[in-house]
Amino acid sequence: QVQLVESGGGVVQPGRSLRLSCAASGFSFSSYGMHWVRQAPGKGLEWVAVISNDAHSEYYADSVKGRFTISRDNSKKTVDLQMNSLRTEDTAVYYCTKDLLRDFWSGASDYWGQGTLVTVSS
Amino acid sequence: DIQMTQSPSTLSASIGDRVTITCRASQSISSWLAWYQQKPGRAPKLLIYKASRLESGIPSRFSGSGSGTEFTLTISSLQPDDFATYYCQQYNSYEYTFGQGTKLEIK
Numbered sequence: 407q408v409q410l411v412e413s414g415g416g417v418v419q420p421g422r423s424l425r426l427s428c429a430a431s432g433f434s435f436s437s438y439g440m441h442w443v444r445q446a447p448g449k450g451l452e453w454v455a456v457i458s459n460d461a462h463s464e465y466y467a468d469s470v471k472g473r474f475t476i477s478r479d480n481s482k483k484t485v486d487l488q489m490n491s492l493r494t495e496d497t498a499v500y501y502c503t504k505d506l507l508r509d510f511w512s513g514a515s516d517y518w519g520q521g522t523l524v525t526v527s528s
Numbered sequence: 529d530i531q532m533t534q535s536p537s538t539l540s541a542s543i544g545d546r547v548t549i550t551c552r553a554s555q556s557i558s559s560w561l562a563w564y565q566q567k568p569g570r571a572p573k574l575l576i577y578k579a580s581r582l583e584s585g586i587p588s589r590f591s592g593s594g595s596g597t598e599f600t601l602t603i604s605s606l607q608p609d610d611f612a613t614y615y616c617q618q619y620n621s622y623e624y625t626f627g628q629g630t631k632l633e634i635k
Binding site: 441450451452453456465467468501506512513514515516517518519520521 | 529560562564566571572573574577583615617618619620622623624625626627628629
């Protein structure tokens with residue numbers, strides 16, 4: 407079955423960096439776009455970034471553009487989110503998600519990881 | 529960016545009730561809309577995609593409709609497991625925005 411397991415969350419000071427990782431299994435990883443979606447404590451969902459199945463394309467929310475970088479390694483079946491210049495408003499649970507559509511991406515997510523909490527605080 | 533507005537924000541209902549949640553887009557998104565269910569402390573679960581297509585394994589009491597700017601999620605007969613928060617998401621264009629959520633509570 408499809409499994410997505412995030413890691414790398416923790417407490418970090420404003421301005422510092424953190425790298426999240428997501429390990430995927432149970433599906434043809436190299437055929438699907440992958441997303442990161444976040445949820446601030448007690449708040450709604452916010453889409454963060456997407457990377458195409460072949461890693462040739464990536465898009466970001468305006469709130470993280472220029473600070474966050476999504477990447478993937480199809481040989482290891484992992485997708486990462488490098489987060490630089492972190493702000494207090496980046497505090498959230500970060501979910502790794504699998505896109506619904508094969509060989510491209512739609513924007514909808516049919517599988518979600520359990521999430522990893524990032525807390526940005528001094 | 530396309531803004532997604534859900535109504536109501538909170539909905540109180542009883543087991544067996546038929547409930548409808550509305551999601552409005554600030555501009556046309558064709559049928560590129562998904563609905564998710566989230567329970568406390570859990571990741572969201574995809575219920576509906578492309579406005580009306582039921583995800584595999586989701587009970588048939590869930591249905592979606594609409595196109596353009598107005599969409600609805602209907603639960604035909606509420607079950608105890610359905611009390612949760614529901615989100616719509618547009619995936620017509622970047623950024624892929626979500627509604628603010630509708631919390632479905634037991635009356």
